[in-house]
Amino acid sequence: SAPPTVVWDRKNYFYPDMPKDYQITQMDLPLCLGGGVPLYDHNYPKDAQKKIKNPGKVVELNRIHLEEDVAKSTHLAKTTLIDFNRAGTPLMEIVTEPDIESAEETFAYLKSLQQILIAGGISDADMDKGQMRCDVNISVRKNENDPLGTKIELKNMNSTSAVRRAIHYEVGRQCEALDNGESLVQATWRWDEDLGETQEMRTKEDAHDYRYFPDPDLLPVKTAAYIEKVRPLVPELPHEKSERFQKELGLTPYDASVITSDIQLVSYFETTVALAKTPGKKVANWIINNFLGLLNEKSVEIQVSPVTPAKLSDVLNLIEAGTVSNSQAKELFTTLWDTPEKDPADLAKEMGFEPADTGAIDALIDEVIAANPDKVAEIQGGNEKLLNFLTGQVMKASKGKANPKIVTEGLRSKLL
Template sequence: MPLSDYIVTIGLEIHCQIKTQSKMFCSCKAGAGDEPNTNICPVCMGLPGALPVLNKYAIERTVLTGLMLGCHSPEISKWDRKSYFYPDMPKNYQTTQLDLPLCIGGGIPLYPWCYPSDIVKKGLPELRTAKLDHIHLEEDAGKLTHFSGYSLIDYNRAGTPLMEIVTAPDMHTPEEAYACLKSLQQIVIYGGVSDADMEKGQMRCDVNVSIRPKGQEELGERIEMKNINSTGAVRRALEYEIRRQCKDLDRGITQVQSTRRWDDERGESILMRTKENAHDYRYFTCPDLVPIHTASTVEAMRKIVPELPLEKQHRFVHEFGLSDYDANVLVSDVKLARYFEEAASDPKLGKKVANWVINTILGILNEKGMTPDECPVQPQAITGLITIIEDGTVSNNQAKEVFTLLWDQPELSPAEAAKKLGFEKADTSFLDAIVEEVVAANPEKVAEIVGGNDKLLNWLTGQVMKAAKGKANPKIVTEALRGKLGLS
């Protein structure tokens, strides 16, 4: 049967490291980049007699994430042990949460601009929300690096605070899963909860997918693919797995609940194990940690919930008069949005500032691999640059030269940079005679302009510019023509 005869159901289990100074249950330094196995202690190594202590900040940031995603918290949340043996988990169990997690319900909005570019080019999808089951807090495992014939392990990551954000089986296409991950990345970054860099392992994803024929109410058998580390890989893995399951079902091969590994280089999933359920992990309540009352934490975090990307997008459109496209681009990066807002201190300049940020600055930053907060040209300089364009000191093309100088010498003001390049506000008295000649030579065009055909004013400006041999500023020319024709 064709794919259209099947119903695809997708759920995600997203692991997101919380940006903290210390680990979840001890005072060891959290984060990556240090010498392997240097940020460890008896607690995170699970040595006998070592007792854990809760990281309050990690609990608060998990609750904040839940509030940003519309979750509620149970009155009491508790900790559990998930038992399993694997080299990356030195204690042979993971301290996690099972039946009373910190956050329950809610949903992840699938921002239209977060879909893959090939989908966005066809038109922005409608906004919808993928339902969440829960968010629980746990400790991360160590990091294994595999080589031919042996493996190395770094326990520095073991014990790092890790949120597991579990969606309901509520998505139906690889593109929705892609948008879900991208949207969540933006939300946790806006909240300062995590940097969510998938290349650095700060966010990872397990993908669950099942297929069933149309008309069948019961979900198909759940197939899980573990530890996928990029949004693109999630999309590719789902596309492959959906095709594989459909082909099996077409041939009468029943699917068995299983866990598979996604090999992005080979472009295929590989069976790891079958029939894995919660009881296999022998969960039980952690005897070393007391349950926590959540009410005071929820109220404290509610006060610091930030303006989220969709809210900011709407505000940019209405406050600064931006197009949906420009607002989408700006809010997709919280640092870019912040840069824009500082530059557009006067909302009336919003569109012009957005043009500079999106069409000039963003391209250079991407080319140089820099972030907006690393841009040497400060936001206030963009405001100043637009000012000297508006007052006729420089033309748009000359402003680009000024910007280039400001990039190399950011200590200069735009006016100083313009003067250094020899761009000064021109004496426009020489234009009067040229404007007079051009107006006299084109009576029919002038009559149409005076009659309301504003588009011809650009043509007339071009004639003056040609006669001035490029020495005039187009904005000043247009103003002079308007004055001459009594239009200003």
Template sequence: MSTNPSFRGFEAVIGIEVHVQLKTDSKIFSADATTFDSADNENTSPVSVGMPGTLPVLNKKAIEYAIKTGLALGCHIRKKSVFSRKNYFYPDLPKGYQISQYDEPICEKGSIQFEVEGKSKTVGITRAHLEEDAGKSTHFGQYTLINYNRAGIPLLEIVSEPEMHSPAEAAEYCRSIRSIVRYLEVCDGNLEEGSLRCDCNVSVRKVGDTKFGTKVELKNINSFRFVEKAVEYEIHRQIDAIENKEKIVQETRLYDPDKNRTFTMRTKEDAQDYRYFPDPDLLPIIVSDAQLSQIKKELPELPLIRAARFVKDMQLSTHDAHLLTEERDLADYFEASGKACNNYKAAANWIITELLRELNDAKLSVSQSKVSAKNLADLIAEVDKGTISGKIAKTVFKEMWDSGSTPADIIKAKGLVQVSDPGEIEKIVADVLAANPDQVAEFKAGKDKVVGFFVGAIMKASKGKANPGLVNEILMKKLKE
């Protein structure tokens, strides 16, 4: 799929709001816990269920996390930002309003860069503002249950400019935001649990038009694959409507992944419908130069910059570098392993081909791997020294994964040390040649392909332990005698 395609003569215009649940221990305006797996309505208090007379108290850590994220996205950080009341009525919003930021958000005017199908793409960030999350309603036909555990969890809403034009760009943008907030350790990025949710604003216009079409919001999409599929469906739904002379309505729609279609949730409100006004119970947030300077110092190396360094300093391919920097723990593991064995390319190959396969099969993160970065480095060093062959190393790795043992212990226990004594290999080669005179005659007659047969027979005779380089060298010398 092209990153800026024409859809039947139409162009899609996409902006995205990513709601990031900040990984604080307590809620944004109360001391209630934020643990996901608590019993229904366990993490509540008079503040988070909106009892009359309660007052909010701002969580300092949420402010720090918002600033850190804003800096990573290249945003201007306001020295003074303000909380407002966003008024709307819904059962999971107990106060009848949400405390959010409106005209004076803490972060604004940033950008994010990412790659789509090998091409660089930059998308502007309009703003990133703090707000409280709502509760959760679960509908059961004639009745609805409400769980207020989520009510009051701090959210950072990151709002993009409408600068994406394809489903692929939309999905990659969301992946990049997730990668950054996980690198910063401000959010766990768990889409299944709702700690990162994507709202996509989609409109279409004729190619060449500069005026925006009527936008439709696709609400609370919790998978990058669903982002791509929902946006794709919505683009074609709007084009179909326009071609049938139907009017596009500004509304909020939900995506049904089972039916791969969107459906109306509610008519979309404009800002004036929310009747924003400054929250009288909260003072403005004042960010000092010293606080800003300290948070800047704590910023980690971000994925795109780290990937570029891996390409430049460690001679990795662009594909491998981006794969290894998707998660901070994986990038740390790779650097530790490569440094310990002084062979970054080998470390990258082992991680991508062997370690990631085992992790994916077991549904584990790299931090849960039984093969430590040091043990992987030791295995690579054994191959580089010629102690074991690459083929035997794969057997050793599997044992390391299953048992957690060191490569040295496995090699010793199983007697896997590579045979590198020329005299010993020469004897094995001579025995194999003597046992296969017909194949020797074929080689003498010019059939070079028979060499592979001899190498296989020699490796089998040595139980895979013969040094492959020496085998080839001695075999060719013997055959030409």
């Protein structure tokens, strides 16, 4: 929630990244108080997805405030380089409660937050480009009910993987120090990616050391009218889309998580669904199993894919109409990737993918029925799942030319 009035403060400190010796920020009345970020299961590290401790967890937020960015510091062996190009530009800082329990949850939090920021049109949130950065405060304790220990802040992590590595190292370092009877001092440390270790930068100040006071040059901001204006503009968020795709289109949780993991992929999927005469689940299967595979193989971004949603929907409609089989459609799709200017229906004819002769397929169905009396008896006894087995036998006999949907319907009419 946003306070009725937000104010601007000056945070006073002497450090090379802020030469005017104070930073415009928000202390007591920030832009937003409270809130939470849901952790999407598919955003955990791949090696941790089968052992998620708190599935469905929502990380509680303390606040979101606006402030001006500082210069970029690049620390070398004996010197530090300062780049002032970004200094003074607006920055939104999102602060969590001490609610994250592991490096893996931190990884999922950053990935999920990144997804939400992109879906909301707030930022591209690319950590490699510095559009999203992360400082991590780490405290350890022996038992879950013990008070949190001394807080140590980590900086200089430019990827979610680096954050995960830094946390694992720093937690181990702090635990080892405490086990050896050492005391931890509140401080700011930096992660050295090359050495794979944390290094102390400076002793951490408390709030009173910054001598916060209201900025005399900036007026307070009344938020009510602004909130009323922007609330209707909030788009459907990834977890909301996922729930809708499962409920309305029959996607599995896995399918929905893959589709909603990328805003460009969501757009591609929704456009294809709107154009195709195929159920949404089948569209998702095709995108996940065929489209994404070719994107990875060719190293192509979704937005510049040679096969547009309209072309893919044409391919899917050919399958639905029985013009091509699923295996033929895969060949057609691969060829269409290299010749996207061609019409899928015309290309199918060029490749010799004509609908199989109805009479010939009917004869093959009769042959398969005659060759499998035991399976026929089980089907007629109520085991309709075995229709899939007989369909496979007909598809094999037709060398993939038959439409499996039509074959199954033919078997069903003859046996049931």
